[in-house]
Amino acid sequence: MNQAISGLARDLKIDIMKGLFVIGMVWSHVSGYTGVRENRWVDGAWNIFAVVTFSGFIFCMGYVMQISYFDQTPPPVQKMLRSTWRTLTGYYIAALGYFAIVRHEFDWPLIRNVLLLRQFGNISEFLLAFALIPLVSLALTRPIRYILASERRFFLAVFLLLMTPFIPVNFVHSPYLALFIGSSQGIYYPVLQYYVFFLLGAYYASREVKVGWMHIAISLLCLTIFVGAYVNNNMFSRFPPSFAWLVLGGGGFFLWYWVAERLSAWPFPTKILAPIGANSLFFLVTSNLMIFSTRETFRNAVGVSGASILALVILVASFALMRFVRPLKI
Amino acid sequence: MLLFSFLFLLSLTALAYVVVLASLITALPFSPVIFPLALAAVGLAASVLSPFLGKCVNVSAAPTGWSTNQRPNILHFLNTYLLYTIVIPAALALLFLPPLQFGYHGLFHSGYIYQILSRGVPPENVTLPGYPANDYWPYHVYLAILVRLFDSPPPFVSAISNVVLMGMSFLWMSSLWKHFIRDASTPSAFYVIFPLLGSNLFYTLNVQIVNWISALPQAAPWLDFLRAADTRLDHPIIRFVNFNGFSVGIVFFLAALWTVDRLLRNRSERPASDFWLLAGLGAGALLYHATTGIFLFAVVAPSLAISLLMNDRYKLLFAKENWAAIAKHVTLAALFFLPVAVFLLRSASAMGVKTGFEMFSWGDVSSIFVVAYPVAVFFFPEMLRAWKEKDFPVIFLCLVALWGFALAICIHLPDGNEYKFMYLSGIAFFLVASLQIRVIVAKPGFWRKGLFAFLTGALIYHTAVGTWFFYDTYRRRHKAQIAYHGIHVDIIRDEFIPFAWIREHTPPETVIVQPWNSKDWNYGYFSERLPYVVAGHIYNEGIPETAIRREQIERLYDTSIPLQERISILREIMQSVSHPLAIIYPADNAFAAAMQTAFNSAVHHLGKQVDIYILRTP
Numbered sequence: 001m002n003q004a005i006s007g008l009a010r011d012l013k014i015d016i017m018k019g020l021f022v023i024g025m026v027w028s029h030v031s032g033y034t035g036v037r038e039n040r041w042v043d044g045a046w047n048i049f050a051v052v053t054f055s056g057f058i059f060c061m062g063y064v065m066q067i068s069y070f071d072q073t074p075p076p077v078q079k080m081l082r083s084t085w086r087t088l089t090g091y092y093i094a095a096l097g098y099f100a101i102v103r104h105e106f107d108w109p110l111i112r113n114v115l116l117l118r119q120f121g122n123i124s125e126f127l128l129a130f131a132l133i134p135l136v137s138l139a140l141t142r143p144i145r146y147i148l149a150s151e152r153r154f155f156l157a158v159f160l161l162l163m164t165p166f167i168p169v170n171f172v173h174s175p176y177l178a179l180f181i182g183s184s185q186g187i188y189y190p191v192l193q194y195y196v197f198f199l200l201g202a203y204y205a206s207r208e209v210k211v212g213w214m215h216i217a218i219s220l221l222c223l224t225i226f227v228g229a230y231v232n233n234n235m236f237s238r239f240p241p242s243f244a245w246l247v248l249g250g251g252g253f254f255l256w257y258w259v260a261e262r263l264s265a266w267p268f269p270t271k272i273l274a275p276i277g278a279n280s281l282f283f284l285v286t287s288n289l290m291i292f293s294t295r296e297t298f299r300n301a302v303g304v305s306g307a308s309i310l311a312l313v314i315l316v317a318s319f320a321l322m323r324f325v326r327p328l329k330i
Numbered sequence: 331m332l333l334f335s336f337l338f339l340l341s342l343t344a345l346a347y348v349v350v351l352a353s354l355i356t357a358l359p360f361s362p363v364i365f366p367l368a369l370a371a372v373g374l375a376a377s378v379l380s381p382f383l384g385k386c387v388n389v390s391a392a393p394t395g396w397s398t399n400q401r402p403n404i405l406h407f408l409n410t411y412l413l414y415t416i417v418i419p420a421a422l423a424l425l426f427l428p429p430l431q432f433g434y435h436g437l438f439h440s441g442y443i444y445q446i447l448s449r450g451v452p453p454e455n456v457t458l459p460g461y462p463a464n465d466y467w468p469y470h471v472y473l474a475i476l477v478r479l480f481d482s483p484p485p486f487v488s489a490i491s492n493v494v495l496m497g498m499s500f501l502w503m504s505s506l507w508k509h510f511i512r513d514a515s516t517p518s519a520f521y522v523i524f525p526l527l528g529s530n531l532f533y534t535l536n537v538q539i540v541n542w543i544s545a546l547p548q549a550a551p552w553l554d555f556l557r558a559a560d561t562r563l564d565h566p567i568i569r570f571v572n573f574n575g576f577s578v579g580i581v582f583f584l585a586a587l588w589t590v591d592r593l594l595r596n597r598s599e600r601p602a603s604d605f606w607l608l609a610g611l612g613a614g615a616l617l618y619h620a621t622t623g624i625f626l627f628a629v630v631a632p633s634l635a636i637s638l639l640m641n642d643r644y645k646l647l648f649a650k651e652n653w654a655a656i657a658k659h660v661t662l663a664a665l666f667f668l669p670v671a672v673f674l675l676r677s678a679s680a681m682g683v684k685t686g687f688e689m690f691s692w693g694d695v696s697s698i699f700v701v702a703y704p705v706a707v708f709f710f711p712e713m714l715r716a717w718k719e720k721d722f723p724v725i726f727l728c729l730v731a732l733w734g735f736a737l738a739i740c741i742h743l744p745d746g747n748e749y750k751f752m753y754l755s756g757i758a759f760f761l762v763a764s765l766q767i768r769v770i771v772a773k774p775g776f777w778r779k780g781l782f783a784f785l786t787g788a789l790i791y792h793t794a795v796g797t798w799f800f801y802d803t804y805r806r807r808h809k810a811q812i813a814y815h816g817i818h819v820d821i822i823r824d825e826f827i828p829f830a831w832i833r834e835h836t837p838p839e840t841v842i843v844q845p846w847n848s849k850d851w852n853y854g855y856f857s858e859r860l861p862y863v864v865a866g867h868i869y870n871e872g873i874p875e876t877a878i879r880r881e882q883i884e885r886l887y888d889t890s891i892p893l894q895e896r897i898s899i900l901r902e903i904m905q906s907v908s909h910p911l912a913i914i915y916p917a918d919n920a921f922a923a924a925m926q927t928a929f930n931s932a933v934h935h936l937g938k939q940v941d942i943y944i945l946r947t948p
Contacts, residue, residue: 228425234814244480
C-alpha cells in the first residue's frame with residue numbers, strides 16, 4: 001500500500017505552500033533580529049506573516065498526515081515517530097544554538113533545562129509544536145478518523161476547538177501543560193488551540209477540496225480585518241492565541257494556498273519553492289543558526305532592503321547547504 | 331456557503347431566542363452564564379440543523395468561480411465579478427477608519443453593548459437609565475459576543491459584522507437570481523448588486539434638479555413634493571455601513587425571500603418545514619431588527635398567502651381535511667412566537683412614541699417615487715408578464731414591492747422608520763425590474779447595450795458617491811483622534827479625560843451626570859457608563875421623565891441658580907436613579923465646598939477646568 005502511494009506523483013502544492021511560509025518566516029526572523037521591525041510597514045508585514053505562518057504550517061501538516069498516515073492501512077506509525085524525533089532534534093539544535101550564540105550561555109544546568117523543556121530557545125519554540133502535534137495525532141488516530149468521517153462531526157469539532165482560546169490559562173505555570181493548552185506567561189504555541197488547523201488540513205486532503213474564489217474573498221477579508229485592526233492599534237493576542245488570531249490567520253493562509261496551487265503549474269518556481277518546503281525543518285534550523293550568528297553584525301546596521309537581502313542570502317546559503325548533502329544509503 | 335449563511339442566521343435566532351426567553355424570567359449576567367449559553371445555542375443549532383439544512387439548501391448559491399484545475403476565461407471573469415469591486419472602497423474605509431465605524435448612532439449603540447458586557451441582560455435604556463430598554467437589544471448581545479470573540483471595541487466589530495453581512499446579502503441575492511432565471515451558473519455581479527444598491531438610483535440628479543429649479547425666480551410648487559423625500563434613502567450602501575441592526579435585518583429578509591421562492595416553485599418536499607424555517611427567520615428578524623421583522627409579517631406573509639392561494643398546488647393545502655394539521659402548526663407557532671411578542675410589547679411600551687396609522691403622506695409618496703421611478707418602466711412590463719404566465723414567484727415579489735410601498739404610505743413608525751419598509755420593498759421592486767432588464771439586454775441592438783452600460787454606470791456612480799458621502803460625513807463628524815485598546819475606546823481630546831477617569835475609577839453601574847448633550851455626540855458612552863439623560867432619542871420623547879431630567883440638568887449647570895438649589899437638584903437626581911453617580915462639573919471651589927458639606931463627597935480635580943464628584947446612593 002505504502003509503495004503504491006509512494007509511486008504516485010507527489011502533490012507539490014503543499015511543499016510550495018510550506019516553501020512560501022519558510023521564506024516569510026526567515027524574512028520575519030531577520031527583520032526582528034536586525035531591528036528593522038521598528039519600521040511600521042515592516043512591522044505590519046511581520047504581523048501578517050506571523051498570523052498566517054504557524055497556522056498554515058499546521059494546516060499543511062494535517063494535509064500531509066491525512067495522505068501519508070490516516071489514509072494508510074496500517075498507518076505507518078514508526079515513520080511518524082521518526083519524523084517527530086527529527087523535529088524535536090531540530091528544535092534542540094536551534095534552542096541550544098540560541099543560548100550559545102546569542103546569550104553566550106552554555107553550561108550543564110542550561111542544557112538540562114533546554115532538554116527537559118524548562119527553558120526555550122528564541123524563534124524556535126514553534127518547532128516543539130511541530131513535534132507534538134503529530135504525536136498527539138498518533139495517539140488520537142481513531143477519534144480523528146471518526147471525526148473526519150462525518151461533516152457534521154467535523155464542523156462540531158472545529159466549532160469546539162475554535163472556542164478553546166476562551167479556556168482560562170492564566171493559572172497555567174507548568175511549561176509542559178502550557179505546550180498543550182497555552183499560558184499567558186511565556187511564548188507557547190499550544191497544541192489544543194492550533195489543532196483546528198490540523199483537522200482542517202486533514203479535511204481538505206480527505207475531501208480534495210478545491211480552492212475557489214470564495215476562498216480568496218474570505219482570505220482577503222480576513223487579512224483586511226487583521227490589517228484594519230493593526231492600523232487602529234488593536235492587535236489580537238498571539239500568546240496565548242486569541243479567537244481572532246486563529247480565525248483571521250486561518251482565513252488568511254488560504255491566499256498562500258491559492259498562490260501555491262497556481263505556482264505548482266509553473267516549473268521554475270516549483271523547482272525553487274518545493275525543495276524549500278519539503279525540507280522546511282532544515283531551512284528553519286539552519287536559518288535560525290545563521291541569524292543568531294550574524295545578529296551582532298547586522299543589528300541596527302541595515303535598513304529594510306538590507307534586511308531583505310540578508311534574508312535572501314540566508315535562504316540561498318541554506319539552499320546551497322542542502323544541495324551539498326549527499327544521502328548515502330549503506 | 332449558503333448553508334453556512336443559513337446556519338449563521340438560525341444560530342443568531344437561536345441565540346436571541348434563548349437570551350430573550352431567559353431574560354423574561356430573570357436578569358442574567360453576560361458572563362459567565364450568557365456567553366456559554368449563547369455558544370451552546372449556536373453549537374446546538376449548527377449540529378441539529380446541519381443535516382436538515384443540507385437537504386434544504388441544495389443550490390450552489392455562491393459565485394464560486396472556476397475550479398483550480400480550469401483555465402479562466404478572463405473576459406467572462408471580468409463580466410461576472412468585476413463590478414463587485416465597487417463595494418471595496420466602502421469596505422476598506424469602514425474597516426480602517428474608526429470615525430466611519432462610529433457612524434451616526436454608533437455611540438449609544440456602543441453604550442448598550444458595554445452595558446450588556448458589564449451588567450448582563452436585559453439592559454437598561456442607555457439614554458434614560460432606570461427605564462427598560464426600548465431598542466432591539468438582542469442585536470447588541472450579538473455584537474457583545476463579537477466584542478468578546480475578537481477582543482475589539484464595539485465600533486470595530488460592528489464594521490466587521492457589516493462587511494460580512496454585505497457579503498452574505500450578495501450570496502442570497504445571487505442565489506435568488508439563479509432561481510428566477512432558472513440558470514445555475516454564476517450570475518453577473520450587476521444583477522446581484524443592482525437590487526441591493528440600486529435603490530434611489532438618480533438621487534444625485536434629483537438633488538441637482540431641485541437645486542436648479544429652486545434657483546429660478548418662480549419655483550414650481552411640485553418641487554415641494556420632491557423635497558419631501560426622506561433623505562435617509564439617499565445611498566443604499568449606507569445600509570451596510572451604519573452601526574445598527576438593519577444590515578442583519580436585510581440578510582434575514584433575503585433569506586426569507588429565498589425560502590418563499592423555494593416554496594412557490596414547488597421545490598420543497600416538505601412545505602411544513604419551509605414554513606417553520608420562515609417562522610425562524612421571522613422571529614430572528616423581529617428580535618434583531620424589529621422594523622424588518624414587522625415587514626416580514628405585515629408584507630411578506632400576506633404576499634405569500636395570496637401567492638399560495640393563487641397556486642393550485644397549495645389550494646389543496648387549505649382543504650378541510652388539512653385544517654387540523656394547520657391548526658396544530660398555528661398553535662405551535664403561536665407558542666413559539668409568544669416570548670418574541672412579549673419582548674416586543676415590552677420594548678414598545680417602553681417607548682415614548684408609538685406606531686400609528688396615517689391615511690396618506692406626501693412625504694412617503696415622494697420617497698417611494700424617488701426610490702422606484704428609475705426602473706419603474708422595467709418593473710411593470712415584467713409584472714404583466716408574470717401575471718399572464720402565472721409566474722407565482724415573480725407575482726409574489728411584485729406583491730411584496732407594491733404592498734410594502736402602500737403600507738409605508740399608510741403607517742407611521744417611530745422616527746419615520748417606514749423608510750426602511752421602502753428600502754426592503756425596493757429590493758423586490760428592483761429584482762423584478764432586473765428580470766426585465768435582462769430580457770431587454772439579451773437581445774441584439776446597440777441601444778440595449780447602451781442601456782445596460784448606462785445603468786451600470788449609474789450604479790457605479792451612485793455607490794461611489796454614497797461611499798464618498800459616508801466617508802466625508804463621518805470623518806468630519808468625528809474629528810477627534812481615536813485609539814482602540816482591547817475592547818476600550820479612547821478619544822484623544824480634553825473633553826474625554828473625565829470619562830476615561832470614570833471608566834477607571836467607578837463601578838460599571840455608575841450613572842454620569844453631565845451637561846445636556848445629544849446621544850449621537852456623547853463620547854461619554856466610551857466611559858462604559860450611562861449618562862443620566864441625553865438629547866436626540868426620539869423613542870424617549872413622550873416619556874415624562876425625559877423632560878424632567880432635562881430640566882434638572884439644565885438647572886444644575888446654570889451657575890446663575892443659587893448653590894443650595896443646585897445641591898437640592900442633585901438630591902432629586904439621587905432619588906430618581908438607584909445607581910452611584912459621577913458628576914462632571916466645571917471647576918468651582920464654592921460648589922466643591924457645598925458638595926463636601928451636603929454629601930461628604932470629595933472632589934477629584936482633572937486639570938484646572940473640570941471636577942468630578944462620586945456620590946454613592948445608600
